Amino acid sequence: MIKENNIKLIFLSLSLLLIILIFFFPFFWIITSSFKTPAEIIATSTTIIPRSFTLEHYNKILFNSDFFIYLKNSLIVSFSSMIISIILSVSAAYGLHKLKFYGNKFVEYSLLVTYAFPGVILLVPIYLLFAKVNLLNSYFALIIVNVLFATPFAVWMLKAFFMLIPNEIEEAAYIDGASRYIVISRIIVPLAAPGIASVSIFCFIISWTEYLFASILISGDNLKTLPVGLAGIVGQYQIDWGFLLSGAVLASLPVILLFVFIGRYFVSGLTEGSVK
Amino acid sequence: MKKNNIEGWLFVSPLVIWISLIILVPIYIAFELSLFNVKIIGTSGKFVGIENYIKLFGKSKFLNASLNSLYWIIGNAICQTFLAFTIALTINYKFPGKKIMANWIILSFIIPTVVVVVIWKLMLSSSSGVINSVLIDIGLLDDATGFFSSPNKAFISLVLINSWRWSPFLALIILSGLNSINREMYDASKVDGANFVQQFLFITFPNLKSVLFVLGLVGTLLSFNIFDIIWLITKGGPSSATTTLPLLIYETAFTKFRISQAATLSIVTSFLLLLFSILFIKSMAPKEDD
Numbered sequence: 060m061i062k063e064n065n066i067k068l069i070f071l072s073l074s075l076l077l078i079i080l081i082f083f084f085p086f087f088w089i090i091t092s093s094f095k096t097p098a099e100i101i102a103t104s105t106t107i108i109p110r111s112f113t114l115e116h117y118n119k120i121l122f123n124s125d126f127f128i129y130l131k132n133s134l135i136v137s138f139s140s141m142i143i144s145i146i147l148s149v150s151a152a153y154g155l156h157k158l159k160f161y162g163n164k165f166v167e168y169s170l171l172v173t174y175a176f177p178g179v180i181l182l183v184p185i186y187l188l189f190a191k192v193n194l195l196n197s198y199f200a201l202i203i204v205n206v207l208f209a210t211p212f213a214v215w216m217l218k219a220f221f222m223l224i225p226n227e228i229e230e231a232a233y234i235d236g237a238s239r240y241i242v243i244s245r246i247i248v249p250l251a252a253p254g255i256a257s258v259s260i261f262c263f264i265i266s267w268t269e270y271l272f273a274s275i276l277i278s279g280d281n282l283k284t285l286p287v288g289l290a291g292i293v294g295q296y297q298i299d300w301g302f303l304l305s306g307a308v309l310a311s312l313p314v315i316l317l318f319v320f321i322g323r324y325f326v327s328g329l330t331e332g333s334v335k
Numbered sequence: 336m337k338k339n340n341i342e343g344w345l346f347v348s349p350l351v352i353w354i355s356l357i358i359l360v361p362i363y364i365a366f367e368l369s370l371f372n373v374k375i376i377g378t379s380g381k382f383v384g385i386e387n388y389i390k391l392f393g394k395s396k397f398l399n400a401s402l403n404s405l406y407w408i409i410g411n412a413i414c415q416t417f418l419a420f421t422i423a424l425t426i427n428y429k430f431p432g433k434k435i436m437a438n439w440i441i442l443s444f445i446i447p448t449v450v451v452v453v454i455w456k457l458m459l460s461s462s463s464g465v466i467n468s469v470l471i472d473i474g475l476l477d478d479a480t481g482f483f484s485s486p487n488k489a490f491i492s493l494v495l496i497n498s499w500r501w502s503p504f505l506a507l508i509i510l511s512g513l514n515s516i517n518r519e520m521y522d523a524s525k526v527d528g529a530n531f532v533q534q535f536l537f538i539t540f541p542n543l544k545s546v547l548f549v550l551g552l553v554g555t556l557l558s559f560n561i562f563d564i565i566w567l568i569t570k571g572g573p574s575s576a577t578t579t580l581p582l583l584i585y586e587t588a589f590t591k592f593r594i595s596q597a598a599t600l601s602i603v604t605s606f607l608l609l610l611f612s613i614l615f616i617k618s619m620a621p622k623e624d625d
Binding site for chain 2: 067086267322
């Protein structure tokens with residue numbers, strides 16, 4: 060028994076070390092690098108503890124670039140996509156998993172398969188379609204697409220939470236004369252609140268990180284989102300690393316802040332909802 | 336529970352209509368385009384029937400991209416399964432800091448892909464990257480290597496970067512499956528003298544079936560669709576070694592301006608993915624007792 064526990068302990072420590080090195084060290088690296096002088100960032104000999112400290116890159120990106128325009132665009136697109144996605148997926152998940160209708164398995168699997176269609180396959184035809192109906196260069200173009208990407212998985216995530224709510228609670232409410240609307244707004248939504256919170260973060264992240272469609276459907280500089288703005292710097296021949304790194308850190312900050320406040324719902328939403 | 340046909344459909348229909356419109360109308364447009372010979376967006380071309388399809392299958396570029404996509408899916412599946420299980424099984428143990436790690440392991444998934452690209456371009460840079468200098472310091476490399484300079488190295492580096500982004504997210508979904516397994520089964524197996532490898536093979540793995548089904552389906556399709564990480568790092572190079580089907584479609588449409596060819600590619604690709612999904616669901620879907 061003791062021997063097996065020792066082996067377990069060694070395995071556990073090794074994999075913990077590996078996980079920290081692989082998944083956390085890169086963040087330490089780019090955050091500290093964004094405060095280094097340009098010379099130290101591209102120095103051939105690397106030291107783990109930074110030798111220099113400067114705010115010049117942040118100064119440049121905050122006061123001498125279009126950062127705030129991109130930030131505003133990303134916020135508008137991500138929040139709108141998130142709200143629409145939640146409304147649509149909560150309603151669909153309720154219908155799928157609480158009402159059980161003829162064809163619900165088909166809809167459930169089709170929703171999962173819709174992951175096959177998003178992405179680059181739809182890029183050309185959506186571009187043409189939006190050009191025809193005059194939607195290019197608008198927030199709405201990005202919102203339509205982001206909702207499409209976020210909702211299939213959102214419905215799947217909500218399933219676990221809806222399944223946890225006992226049908227008896229609902230039935231008792233109906234016997235007391237409650238309408239469907241009352242049941243959903245007073246019972247289902249409050250009881251599934253952690254699930255809805257985690258789905259919200261998921262939808263926000265999907266929109267916040269989307270690059271491909273944002274780069275094609277938007278051409279005006281004043282409507283570009285953060286990922287597209289950043290990618291513009293990545294593509295330059297002579298990369299200004301300090302500028303790019305501070306931009307990368309700032310572009311990640313909003314999702315990280317969101318995560319500080321409701322991240323635990325997201326993680327528990329993913330891990331604790333029993334998948335049955 | 337009794338079935339509620341009309342009401343059920345009513346609740347599902349807003350989403351179903353939204354998704355169908357945004358998928359089916361573009362697919363129709365793409366199909367129509369694939370029968371014509373349109374080059375630059377906005378111009379019109381002449382009707383060519385199925386000529387685009389016939390030409391496509393004779394193109395070495397299409398074959399190359401399809402194979403790259405296949406290797407991409409397999410490489411990512413192996414790498415992500417390994418990383419995701421390592422993370423999930425580790426976090427499933429009790430250790431100090433477990434909560435913080437479980438909450439923040441997903442950092443690589445919540446940041447924009449462009450930031451992922453920035454991180455790894457810097458870390459793997461041939462002139463000043465920290466990975467190169469560490470590998471040289473511990474004696475694994477003599478000189479700094481360009482991780483994106485040769486076809487094989489570029490492909491493997493991209494698979495690793497993409498897996499770095501996705502495996503924590505997959506790990507959390509696997510954890511949800513682990514949490515739903517009855518603890519008593521492990522205790523019972525311990526009494527019978529099972530070690531932890533046997534526990535993994537005979538309790539953990541079989542009980543993860545429904546989670547693994549969704550991951551196998553969605554994970555494969557999601558890996559197939561990866562575009563930005565590859566495009567922003569290698570642009571499909573060197574010498575088309577990292578051009579997967581999504582990159583080929585993008586290139587054909589937006590840098591070569593062959594809209595009809597790109598549409599044909601999209602139709603063929605959707606068909607292949609649909610075929611895969613149907614076969615996967617038919618053969619792997621876990622039986623559910625309603």
